[in-house]
Amino acid sequence: MVINMIQIALVGIVVVLMAIIFKNSKSEYALYISLAGCILIFYLGVGKLEIIISTIKKIQTYINLNENYISILIKIIGITYIAEFSSNICKDCGHTAVANQIELVGKLTILATGMPILLALLDTINQFLTA
Known part of the structure; x- marks a missing residue:
């Protein structure tokens, strides 16, 4: 694991x-090199x-969790990575406004994706309070 991080x-x-x-001679090549590097690092880190x-x-085997919640958590991890990755590329290209919008939509997507977990938590709290 440490060797992989050193490679990255x-x-x-x-x-x-x-x-x-x-960047000084052919600035468009600098962008292509950065994109290729990002893709390679993604491949190494996947x-x-x-x-x-x-x-x-494994946690799911210890505690009885609904598989839908596990699926939601995995989706949230993916959304986070995609939003961060694309936002950073936009920032590197000097398009901060676009990067900020990607981050905002990423956060909203995470919030929307996690709503079933929030509703289940509120339902559980409600069951404890009414029992």
Whole structure:
């Protein structure tokens, strides 16, 4: 796991250095290099998602959780990553307003996706209060 993080850090540093070199002469290449680096880092880091998903499923064996809630949590993790990834790319390109809108819509999507969990929690609290 540590070696993977070292690889990711080295790829990031090399990508940034290459983008800096190309930024002065061919600025459009700097953007392409950054995008390629981001995709490569995503590919190297996607294994971490497997660890998270397996841990969530293991937690589910300890406590009786509805599978819909696990599915919602996994969707929220995906939404978070996609929103952060695309927002950072927009910021790197100098489009902060677009990046902020992506972040806002990401947060709203997470909130909307998590509503069934909130409703179930409120229902459980209501059952305790009325019992």
